[in-house]
Amino acid sequence: xxxxxxxxxxxxxxxxxxxxxxxxxxxxxxxxxxxxxxxxxxxxxxxxxxxxxxxxxxxxxxxxxxxxxxxxxxxxxxxxxxxxxxxxxxxxxxxxxxxxxxxxxxxxxxxxxxxxxxxxxxxxxxxxxxxxxxxxxxxxxxxxxxxxxxxxxxxxxxxxxxxxxxxxxxxxxxxxxxxxxxxxxxxxxxxxxxxxxxxxxxxxxxxxxxxxxxxxxxxxxxxxxxxxxxxxxxxxxxxxxxxxxxxxxxxxxxxxxxxxxxxxxxxxxxxxxxxxxxxxxxxxxxxxxxxxxxxxxxxxxxxxxxxxxxxxxxxxxxxxxxxxxxxxxxxxxxxxxxxxxxxxxxxxxxxxxxxxxxxxxxxxxxxxxxxxxxxxxxxxxxxxxxxxxxxxxxxxxxxxxxxxxxxxxxxxxxxxxxxxxxxxxxxxxxxxxxxxx
Amino acid sequence: xxxxxxxxxxxxxxxxxxxxxxxxxxxxxxxxxxxxxxxxxxxxxxxxxxxxxxxxxxxxxxxxxxxxxxxxxxxxxxxxxxxxxxxxxxxxxxxxxxxxxxxxxxxxxxxxxxxxxxxxxxxxxxxxxxxxxxxxxxxxxxxxxxxxxxxxxxxxxxxxxxxxxxxxxxxxxxxxxxxx
Numbered sequence: 001x002x003x004x005x006x007x008x009x010x011x012x013x014x015x016x017x018x019x020x021x022x023x024x025x026x027x028x029x030x031x032x033x034x035x036x037x038x039x040x041x042x043x044x045x046x047x048x049x050x051x052x053x054x055x056x057x058x059x060x061x062x063x064x065x066x067x068x069x070x071x072x073x074x075x076x077x078x079x080x081x082x083x084x085x086x087x088x089x090x091x092x093x094x095x096x097x098x099x100x101x102x103x104x105x106x107x108x109x110x111x112x113x114x115x116x117x118x119x120x121x122x123x124x125x126x127x128x129x130x131x132x133x134x135x136x137x138x139x140x141x142x143x144x145x146x147x148x149x150x151x152x153x154x155x156x157x158x159x160x161x162x163x164x165x166x167x168x169x170x171x172x173x174x175x176x177x178x179x180x181x182x183x184x185x186x187x188x189x190x191x192x193x194x195x196x197x198x199x200x201x202x203x204x205x206x207x208x209x210x211x212x213x214x215x216x217x218x219x220x221x222x223x224x225x226x227x228x229x230x231x232x233x234x235x236x237x238x239x240x241x242x243x244x245x246x247x248x249x250x251x252x253x254x255x256x257x258x259x260x261x262x263x264x265x266x267x268x269x270x271x272x273x274x275x276x277x278x279x280x281x282x283x284x285x286x287x288x289x290x291x292x293x294x295x296x297x298x299x300x301x302x303x304x305x306x307x308x309x310x311x312x313x314x315x316x317x318x319x320x321x322x323x324x325x326x327x328x329x330x331x332x333x334x335x336x337x338x339x340x341x342x343x344x345x346x347x348x349x350x351x352x353x354x355x356x357x358x359x360x361x362x363x364x365x366x367x368x369x370x371x372x373x374x375x376x377x378x379x380x381x382x383x384x385x386x387x388x389x390x391x392x393x394x395x396x397x398x399x400x401x402x403x404x405x406x407x408x409x410x411x412x413x414x415x416x417x418x419x420x421x422x423x424x425x426x427x428x429x430x431x432x433x434x435x436x437x
Numbered sequence: 438x439x440x441x442x443x444x445x446x447x448x449x450x451x452x453x454x455x456x457x458x459x460x461x462x463x464x465x466x467x468x469x470x471x472x473x474x475x476x477x478x479x480x481x482x483x484x485x486x487x488x489x490x491x492x493x494x495x496x497x498x499x500x501x502x503x504x505x506x507x508x509x510x511x512x513x514x515x516x517x518x519x520x521x522x523x524x525x526x527x528x529x530x531x532x533x534x535x536x537x538x539x540x541x542x543x544x545x546x547x548x549x550x551x552x553x554x555x556x557x558x559x560x561x562x563x564x565x566x567x568x569x570x571x572x573x574x575x576x577x578x579x580x581x582x583x584x585x586x587x588x589x590x591x592x593x594x595x596x597x598x599x600x601x602x603x604x605x606x607x608x609x610x611x612x613x614x615x616x617x
Contacts, residue, residue: 009597009600012600034604034608035600035604038600038603038604038607039572039600039603041553041607042553042557042568042569042572042573042603043572043573045470045553045573046466046470047466047469047470047473048466048469049465049466049468049469049483049486050483053461053465053469053483053486053487054458054461054462054465056487057461057487057490057491058454058457058458058461060487060491061454061457061491061494062494062495063454064452064454065449065450065494065495065496065497065498404478404481406478406480406481410480410481410484413480413483414480417480433551434479435479
């Protein structure tokens with residue numbers, strides 16, 4: 001038997017062709033043909049790299065072929081007997097470096113990630129950027145432009161996080177950014193753009209080749225921006241609301257800013273108290289307050305009526321409460337101050353209409369995934385849900401991403417790929433099968 | 438006439454970065470297929486293929502022009518793939534595809550394509566890669582043994598067992614879809 005097996009594989013290797021005739025006459029003839037058929041399928045099979053593969057690699061290449069330090073060091077490493085010399089030299093150098101860093105520490109990295117946003121609006125007189133990073137307040141982020149092609153651009157530096165934004169054209173018209181990560185319904189019948197600022201080493205690419213001074217550059221750490229103070233009219237009533245807010249742990253400046261914006265929008269102190277009442281009843285209001293404030297500030301900018309404003313604030317607040325409870329329940333509670341990304345993403349998904357049960361299922365299926373992976377998967381789920389992917393297929397894809405432990409960039413690529421396929425009209429099951437393989 | 442790999446690499450070393458685009462163009466689908474054989478997941482495979490070309494570019498200075506560039510490139514891909522799988526397996530079991538996802542296509546060229554990949558991925562990774570190198574890329578057993586840092590007889594044995602399993606899994610899939 002062993003011998004026949006050996007002969008069969010030798011024939012498949014192209015060795016001993018003289019034995020072929022005898023095998024073809026033996027009971028192994030059918031086996032040989034089955035092996036040849038199977039191997040032919042493998043040998044003639046081909047896989048195509050993505051269309052933009054060459055361009056992607058060429059973009060990622062360093063300017064010159066250059067060995068990294070580890071490879072270079074290898075060429076300096078002496079043979080066997082003298083290995084101690086470079087080892088000691090290396091250890092000494094390391095000591096100097098560590099000592100130097102400890103003695104002369106220079107604070108450099110601020111943890112802010114530069115992002116360029118732009119809009120093509122050749123006939124606009126002024127374009128501003130408003131969003132959750134600026135409390136939806138106009139006046140702070142004015143774009144530079146237009147350039148000869150009609151583009152307005154701004155460079156901002158933001159801490160990692162999830163932001164919603166839009167452009168305010170000529171001080172009155174809000175326009176979402178079609179180039180954003182995704183568009184999200186704003187709850188007022190329009191859409192906001194989504195900006196996901198990832199942590200880690202910055203991979204900033206200047207898309208226009210402007211010199212840095214040609215951008216309007218604003219970072220959140222910069223002082224300035226519009227400052228607000230409580231209005232004189234009904235000042236005591238506004239101050240009472242401010243005191244109640246501060247008593248629940250909400251930051252005084254944020255509270256004061258919000259109240260003056262509400263007053264500026266013609267909201268009375270009674271109406272303001274009514275809108276904020278839900279925050280004043282909760283011990284943990286300060287955790288969720290900034291996000292509720294963003295919604296209120298966005299509503300003000302979009303000239304919403306006070307009763308709608310209360311509903312919006314309540315919906316945002318409830319979403320955050322449910323998200324917190326869900327993360328605790330599924331064992332993904334992360335310290336909110338240091339890692340708010342997962343909570344944000346979960347809350348926004350809930351607010352956006354994602355069902356609690358489906359999120360529970362996804363979060364429950366995660367094993368050993370980081371909060372960044374979970375947030376990326378939930379965000380991808382939101383984008384694909386809006387793109388019209390069937391919920392069952394969507395849930396399978398989301399769980400598959402977690403199961404495979406894909407990182408955020410890979411999950412983004414899955415999202416882009418599925419979106420493209422959906423736009424091409426590919427059957428949803430075929431998309432799923434493709435993702436799996 | 439197309440320039441040889443050696444000519445293109447010399448151009449790269451002389452600062453003509455564009456010459457590398459031709460190298461990538463030449464090998465992209467084959468390295469991607471190798472990565473897909475190794476990684477099972479197309480997005481992880483894209484990453485591996487991309488990293489292979491980037492690493493190869495970085496290390497061009499250490500490439501010995503006396504050796505075959507194709508062998509060198511596939512060796513880099515094999516080593517990077519091994520490292521990646523090693524770090525992945527520390528986190529989770531990767532040998533079973535998601536049991537909830539079952540290809541549900543009718544018989545079609547697309548189905549045959551998936552069918553082959555499903556069968557290929559049922560083969561353990563240490564047999565799958567030598568099988569790929571032998572039957573898709575046509576490397577000799579000596580070349581496979583030096584690329585995978587195993588003995589020639591081990592390479593032969595792995596290819597043999599890989600063939601046996603490929604035939605087995607393809608016939609299983611055939612029977613399964615025949616019943617369905």
